[in-house]
Structures are given as C-alpha cells and as structure tokens.
Amino acid sequence: MSTPEGVTISRTGETGAFGGELLSVNFGPHHPSTHGVLRLIVDLDGEQVRSVKPVIGYLHTGIEKQMEALRWQQGVVVTDRHDYLSPPINNLAYALAVERLLGIDVPPRAKALRVIMSELTRLSSHLVWMGTSGLELGAMSMLMYCFRERDTILDMNEEISGFRMHTSYIRPGGVMADATPRFLEMLDAFVRAMPGHVDEYEDLLTMNPIWRSRTIGIGKLSADDAKVLGATGPMLRGSGVAWDLRRAIPYSGYENYDFEVATSDLCDCYGRYLVRIKEMREAVKILRQALDKLPDGPVNVDDRKILPPPREELETSMEAVIHHFKLFTEGYSVPAGDVYVAVESGRGENGCYVVSDGTHKPRRVKFRSASFVNLQALERMALNHMIADLIAIIGTADAVLGDVDR
Amino acid sequence: MIADNLVVERGVSAGDAWITVDPANLRSALSALKDDGYRLLVFLTCVDHLLDASRNWPARYELVYELRNMETPEHLRVRAFIDGDPPRVDSVHDLFPPANWEERETYDMFGVKFTGHPDLTRILMPDDWVGYPLRRDYPVGGEVVEFSEEHETWQTAPEKA
Numbered sequence: 001m002s003t004p005e006g007v008t009i010s011r012t013g014e015t016g017a018f019g020g021e022l023l024s025v026n027f028g029p030h031h032p033s034t035h036g037v038l039r040l041i042v043d044l045d046g047e048q049v050r051s052v053k054p055v056i057g058y059l060h061t062g063i064e065k066q067m068e069a070l071r072w073q074q075g076v077v078v079t080d081r082h083d084y085l086s087p088p089i090n091n092l093a094y095a096l097a098v099e100r101l102l103g104i105d106v107p108p109r110a111k112a113l114r115v116i117m118s119e120l121t122r123l124s125s126h127l128v129w130m131g132t133s134g135l136e137l138g139a140m141s142m143l144m145y146c147f148r149e150r151d152t153i154l155d156m157n158e159e160i161s162g163f164r165m166h167t168s169y170i171r172p173g174g175v176m177a178d179a180t181p182r183f184l185e186m187l188d189a190f191v192r193a194m195p196g197h198v199d200e201y202e203d204l205l206t207m208n209p210i211w212r213s214r215t216i217g218i219g220k221l222s223a224d225d226a227k228v229l230g231a232t233g234p235m236l237r238g239s240g241v242a243w244d245l246r247r248a249i250p251y252s253g254y255e256n257y258d259f260e261v262a263t264s265d266l267c268d269c270y271g272r273y274l275v276r277i278k279e280m281r282e283a284v285k286i287l288r289q290a291l292d293k294l295p296d297g298p299v300n301v302d303d304r305k306i307l308p309p310p311r312e313e314l315e316t317s318m319e320a321v322i323h324h325f326k327l328f329t330e331g332y333s334v335p336a337g338d339v340y341v342a343v344e345s346g347r348g349e350n351g352c353y354v355v356s357d358g359t360h361k362p363r364r365v366k367f368r369s370a371s372f373v374n375l376q377a378l379e380r381m382a383l384n385h386m387i388a389d390l391i392a393i394i395g396t397a398d399a400v401l402g403d404v405d406r
Numbered sequence: 407m408i409a410d411n412l413v414v415e416r417g418v419s420a421g422d423a424w425i426t427v428d429p430a431n432l433r434s435a436l437s438a439l440k441d442d443g444y445r446l447l448v449f450l451t452c453v454d455h456l457l458d459a460s461r462n463w464p465a466r467y468e469l470v471y472e473l474r475n476m477e478t479p480e481h482l483r484v485r486a487f488i489d490g491d492p493p494r495v496d497s498v499h500d501l502f503p504p505a506n507w508e509e510r511e512t513y514d515m516f517g518v519k520f521t522g523h524p525d526l527t528r529i530l531m532p533d534d535w536v537g538y539p540l541r542r543d544y545p546v547g548g549e550v551v552e553f554s555e556e557h558e559t560w561q562t563a564p565e566k567a
Contacts, residue, residue, distance in 0.1 A: 057530040064515075065539055069546050100420045227476070230446060230504030248479050336460035339420040340472055340483070342448070353472070355453050357460040364540075368449040368472075373504050405530055 016045030027390070029058045035132060035394070036401025038375075047386050052379045056372075059405040067365040071331035072098055072172065075362065079352070080166035082367055083403035085125040088117040089345040091170035093352035094365070096251055097341040098172035101334045101356055104303065108295040110174040111253040116187065116290045117160075117169055118252070118343070119283040123194070124153040125346030126276045126283075130201060133273075133395035137214045139205060149197050152190055159183045173307045174300030187291055194284045202277060215269035219381040219393035222267055229377040232370050233348025234279070235397060238272035240265040245344040252343075257286045269396040306332050331360040340368075347371055347398055367406055371399035412438065424483035429469070432486045433496045436471060440501055444473035444482055447502035450509065452516040456542040465489040467518060471498075488518070497523040515540035 037058035134142025262278030264271035342351035348370030465487035497520035
C-alpha cells in the first residue's frame with residue numbers, strides 16, 4: 001500500500017511551470033470516478049498533473065492464498081470474484097489451466113458454450129465500462145441504456161447457471177450444466193436485438209461534441225509505450241497493435257470463429273472507446289456463429305475421477321456412490337507440474353498460472369490480471385493533462401480494482 | 407540467442423517450455439532473452455516449495471518469469487531457485503517495466519528482496535504488516551481481524567498460530 005501520511009493536500013515546496021507551488025493532492029480511494037477503491041497521490045501544478053502515484057490494495061482479499069486452501073474443484077468459486085465484471089472468463093482461465101495439467105480435453109459443445117459465456121461476459125463488461133465512463137464524462141443517460149442490456153445478459157446468466165453475477169459456470173472438465181432451451185431462445189433474441197442497441201450507443205456518443213472533446217487527444221499512449229509497459233486488451237489495441245489472444249493464441253475453439261480484431265490508431269481515450277464499440281459488434285458476431293453451429297453432445301468429460309456421476313446413477317450403482325464420495329471428501333489429484341493459460345478478458349490478458357505438487361489442492365495459483373499491469377501505464381497517459389482529464393483516463397484504462405488487488 | 411552456459415536445466419511442463427537459470431545469472435539471462443525477441447514479461451511470481459515432496463527442489467523459493475515473444479507468439483518460462491532469509495535476487499524493472507509492481511507484489515507476499523528496485527515497499531498489504539502472507543508457513547486465518555468487538559479474545563497472532 002505504501003502511503004504517505006493520510007493528508008488530503010500537502011505542499012511539496014517545489015515550484016511549478018507557472019510560478020506557483022506544486023501541491024500533492026490525495027484522490028480517492030472513495031472517489032466515485034475510480035471504479036472501486038483506487039487511491040492516487042497526484043502532484044498538481046495549478047490544474048495540471050505532474051505526477052500520479054497509484055496506491056492500491058484497498059480491495060485485497062487474499063484470493064491466491066484462499067486458492068491454496070481449497071480443493072481443485074472448489075477453487076472455481078473463488079476465481080469468479082477477482083475480476084468481478086468478468087467471472088466466466090476467469091473461470092475459463094482456471095479451468096483450461098487445470099485441464100492442461102490433467103491432460104483432458106472437453107467436448108465440442110462445452111467449448112462452444114464456453115465461447116458463448118465468454119462473449120456475453122465481454123459484452124456485459126464493456127457495457128458497464130461504457131455506462132460508467134459516460135456518466136463520469138457528462139453523458140448521464142448512457143448508464144441507463146447500458147445497464148438495460150447488461151440486465152438481459154445477467155438474466156441469461158441466471159437462466160444457464162442459476163447465478164446472475166458469480167456464475168461459476170465453467171469448471172475443470174466442462175461446464176456446470178447444458179444450456180436450457182429457454183437460454184438459447186433468450187440468446188437468439190439478444191443477438192438479434194444487440195446490433196441495434198450498439199447503434200443506439202454510437203448515436204449517443206460517437207459524434208457527441210462533449211464526449212469527443214473530453215476524449216480525443218486525451219491520455220495518449222503510443223504503440224511502443226503500450227508494448228513496453230506490458231499493456232494488453234483495448235489499451236493495446238487502442239494504440240494500433242492488433243494483438244488479441246483469441247487470435248494469437250486461440251483457446252476453447254476460437255480459431256473456428258470468424259471475427260476481426262478491433263484496433264484504432266488514435267492512441268487516445270477516444271480510440272479505446274472505438275475499440276470497445278467494435279469489440280461489442282464482433283462479440284455479437286461470434287455469438288451468432290456459436291449459436292448457429294452449436295454442436296450436440298455431452299457438455300462434460302466422461303471421467304468419474306474428475307466430475308461426479310449423474311444423480312440417477314447414485315441409486316443403482318455402487319461404483320457411482322464411491323466416486324461421488326471420493327470426489328466430495330478428498331477431491332481429485334492433479335499431476336505435479338505447472339502451467340500458464342492466458343485468455344482475453346474485456347480488459348486484456350487475464351491468465352492463470354497454476355502449480356500442482358500432485359496433491360488434491362493447488363500448491364500455488366497466480367492470477368495474471370490485466371488491470372494490475374495496465375494501471376502502471378496510468379502515469380504515462382496522465383502526465384501534463386488537466387486533473388479533469390484524469391477521470392477520462394482512469395475510465396478508459398478500465399481497471400477493475402478487484403482484479404488489481406485480488 | 408541465450409548462451410547454453412546460462413541454462414542449468416530445460417524442459418516442458420504441460421506443453422509450456424521452461425528453462426532454469428542460476429539466480430546469479432538471472433539478469434543476464436533475461437536480458438539475452440529480451441534481445442532474442444521475448445520482449446513482454448507476462449508476469450513474474452514466486453512459488454514457495456516448503457515441504458513439497460513432489461520432487462527434490464534445489465531451494466525453497468522458486469522465482470518464475472513468464473516471457474512472450476509477441477511476433478511468433480512463443481512462450482518461455484524462466485525459473486530461478488533461491489534460498490536465504492530474506493531471499494535476494496536482482497531486480498529486472500529496468501529491462502521489463504511491468505516488473506516494477508510485480509516485484510513489489512512478490513516482495514509483499516513472499517518477502518523476496520529485489521536488489522536495485524527503486525521503491526521496494528508493500529503494495530497490497532498495509533505498510534506496517536508483519537509477515538509475508540503467501541509463504542506456506544503463514545497460516546490462513548492467522549491475520550488480525552480488524553473492526554471486530556471480540557478480536558481481543560479470540561484472534562490468533564501470526565507467530566502463535
């Protein structure tokens with residue numbers, strides 16, 4: 001956390017470019033525009049930002065420590081909660097990592113359902129981003145429009161998994177349950193309606209003079225800087241680098257879908273906005289393809305050592321009872337070794353590094369979070385901008401503080 | 407190309423290529439790999455192998471650097487095993503800027519001292535925190551429960567747990 005004393009404003013004694021004294025101002029942690037609890041120590045010269053020092057850790061929940069105390073199948077529930085705007089994508093990173101260590105491959109239908117859930121999550125995460133960023137930069141009605149569609153997505157989450165936010169739907173060995181016919185109907189209606197909704201957002205923002213003047217030319221991050229600072233996701237693509245893990249290192253069958261990698265050469269907040277709009281359109285495209293060619297078949301691996309037997313078998317088969325008992329008392333063991341799997345979340349590369357020592361609990365689980373790395377580019381983007389622009393820059397960096405602090 | 411004399415061991419784990427280097431050569435190895443095109447440090451972290459019977463580990467702490475060549479895109483994991491109290495290793499924040507916070511986090515959670523880091527302070531835990539939470543001998547539930555009426559009577563201090 002490393003904090004100077006808990007002051008709100010302190011004098012630095014240094015003289016700024018305008019002859020005045022530089023002031024050190026405390027920004028946050030409970031500021032409405034910080035999307036969580038992010039604290040910044042900002043050195044101000046008049047209204048201009050001369051240095052930004054993020055202070056994080058206010059949302060630290062010890063998730064990596066908790067993972068070590070849970071059995072492999074229990075850990076899924078915890079992965080939901082670090083980046084709380086994209087739970088199924090976090091589940092997917094963890095599930096893929098455990099599956100690689102176990103050496104199993106899930107059936108095609110499970111892969112397609114995983115893609116559907118990932119893309120729905122990407123949409124809902126971008127919707128939250130657009131709603132809240134619009135709110136901060138003076139486009140108040142965005143929040144209402146965006147949360148309207150997000151609610152539809154949460155309804156679908158509820159239909160398929162029983163939970164609205166922390167679904168724990170994607171698990172090592174497959175998914176929690178097959179999609180219900182109602183879910184597929186809801187998804188079909190959503191995919192039909194969504195392009196029109198994206199047009200609506202664009203009508204409200206793309207040519208909106210206030211939105212444009214608050215974002216164009218603000219928070220410049222050149223492609224080289226973005227690469228050097230390790231930025232991923234819309235931060236990197238907004239600087240013109242066509243890097244998307246779904247395309248570069250495909251997972252869960254993404255190589256079978258036809259989509260474009262959204263980029264923008266503007267390198268500023270507006271560019272990052274355009275990238276997210278484009279990504280929403282591409283996500284709808286992927287959803288349509290996944291829905292049209294959703295394969296039939298099982299949604300889980302047929303391995304009783306990893307997943308419990310169907311409920312009806314427990315009444316007739318002694319072996320099923322034994323498997324059930326073993327799985328819920330001891331769990332399963334994963335061969336010793338380590339693996340890193342990266343997936344593309346709404347914010348960038350969210351990865352999961354898993355180390356197994358051959359027992360029924362992980363030795364170490366490390367989450368590589370996009371927000372944590374992207375936030376380090378904040379100072380580079382905010383330097384010499386006005387303090388009001390800092391809001392736009394934090395907004396388009398789209399850091400989720402639960403993901404930063406884990 | 408990374409010189410063979412820097413590599414102690416190499417192998418593949420669940421499809422991921424890895425090499426082990428001597429901690430004294432870590433900086434030069436990472437620097438050589440950066441010149442080879444592995445320009446992105448995806449993450450760095452530490453694994454505590456206390457009482458880990460899965461193999462004969464050379465030391466208790468294993469530092470893990472995941473590198474990526476974004477052109478090809480190839481991955482390489484670089485490991486270094488260190489011991490000591492506190493364990494020490496050279497900082498690479500100037501080679502790979504994202505390492506700055508990652509090293510602070512590793513210091514915060516494992517107590518690994520990165521020599522040459524400009525601001526090696528705690529990043530997630532409070533500044534006055536005692537102990538390194540992700541070490542395997544740090545108990546779950548051993549932390550002080552703040553804001554609890556009863557915590558005087560039932561909380562266990564880390565050193566007693």
